[in-house]
Amino acid sequence: MKKSTPKQQQPHSKTSRRYKSFRNFARIRLENGAAVTQCPKCKEARQQHSACPNCGYYNGRQALSMEKKVEKITKIKA
Numbered sequence: 001m002k003k004s005t006p007k008q009q010q011p012h013s014k015t016s017r018r019y020k021s022f023r024n025f026a027r028i029r030l031e032n033g034a035a036v037t038q039c040p041k042c043k044e045a046r047q048q049h050s051a052c053p054n055c056g057y058y059n060g061r062q063a064l065s066m067e068k069k070v071e072k073i074t075k076i077k078a
């Protein structure tokens with residue numbers, strides 16, 4: 001099968017317009033950081049597809065044990 005070639009040269013404005021949309025999308029992602037949602041238990045902002053940093057809940061169960069975190073913090077302080 002013969003590979004198709006473009007009939008006309010695409011203007012620079014059209015090319016830049018297309019790539020500008022990609023850049024804008026990337027910039028929005030960077031500005032907002034990761035996708036953020038609300039925790040259903042404590043209503044705190046949390047990253048999508050990850051456990052809540054406030055209460056450690058994810059998908060209706062305790063995914064992170066918050067007691068260990070407190071121990072770690074005290075060890076660093078002491």
Ligand SMILES: [Zn+2]
Binds near residue numbers: 040043044053
């Ligand atoms: Zn939470």
